Amino acid sequence: MLSxxxxxxxxxxxxxxxxxxxxxxxxxxxxxPRAISYLETHAGRGLYDLSAPEALKTGEAATGIGRVALPDGPLKDAVDTVRDRHGPSAYPGSPMIARQILRPDDRIALMELHPAENAALKRALGPLGAEVHRRDGYEGVLALSPPRPRKGLVLVDPSYEIKSEYESAAAFALKLVRKWPEASLAIWYPILPEARHTALLAGLRPLRPLVSEVGFDMGKGRGMTGSGMALVNAPFGSREIVAAAETLFD
Structure with a gap:
């Protein structure tokens, strides 16, 4: 999605x-100690400034990180580290969060097709040892799979601006697991009044995902009303991780 x-x-x-x-x-x-591979299909720019005009225009951060106190743990540590380096209005995208947690021997490969976002991603993550690719996310991850190291995680995080993206994400997951059976997948999706995510979950049913869904109100009266994550081949302890994330929205 180039827009x-x-x-x-x-x-x-x-x-x-x-x-x-x-x-x-x-x-x-x-x-x-075994090294892992971390791949993303739609990486974005990796690092965001919440005082930038784009963020201020929607005000969405004020209903999220501006309102919620993160509990002690790996996300809080990552956000604190990034803000120590880049200032109090910085917020790490998923690639930067991964970079804070992963070790030097772990592999990071990031797909981002949008030219401006890809350029920003290279500036933010390239010097930190990440592989940054400008290519279709699904094609790119499949082409690199199975990677070395073989143990790893893939974040699937498309924009879902096209209705067919829900079916496409599910089809990709099925293809990837056939090609890289050891992969764990984390597939994010929005919850909208139209409930389009049901097509995604139906397509993922053969993979028996662990599903986490939360609801929230961003004060817009329309649009996204919640967030979902479907975990495929979830590592041991994932239920506790999901439960801790859901407590933010109790």
């Missing part, structure tokens, strides 16, 4: 739900 830019939505409640689970999964996967 979507996440800067308008960075730090909103859906980001907190997604990033709490992502950080928990990465912390769990890096407990053992």
């Amino acid at each position: 979507y830019q996440h800067g308008y939505h960075a730090g909103n409640p859906a980001d907190l739900h997604k990033h709490m689970i992502l950080a928990g999964l990465l912390a769990r996967l890096t407990r053992k």
Whole structure:
């Protein structure tokens, strides 16, 4: 999707739900000394300024990271580290969160097709050792799979601006698991009044995902009313990670 830019939505409640689970999964996967691979299909720019005009225009961060006190843990540690380096209005996207948690021997490969977002991603993550690719996310991850190291996690986080993206995300997951059976997948999706995410979950049913959904009100009266994460081949301890993320929205 060449029009979507996440800067308008960075730090909103859906980001907190997604990033709490992502950080928990990465912390769990890096407990053992064996290196892992981390890949993203739609990486964005990796680092956001919540005082930028895009973020201020929507005000969504004020309903998320601006309102919620993060509990002690890997996400809070990542946000604090990034803000120490980049200032109090900085907010890390998923690639930067991963970079804070992963170790030097772990592999990071990021797909981002949007030219401006890709350029920003290279500036933010390239010097930190990440592989940044400008290519279709699904094609790119499939082409790199199975990676070395074989143990790893893939974040699937499209914009869903096209209705067919729900079916496409499910089809991608099925293809990836066939090609890379060891992969764990974290698939984010928005919950909208039209309930389009049901097509995604139906397509994922053969993979028996662990599903986490939370609801929230961003004060707009329309649009996204919640956030979902479907975990495929979820690592041991994922239920506790999901439960901790959901408590942010109790």
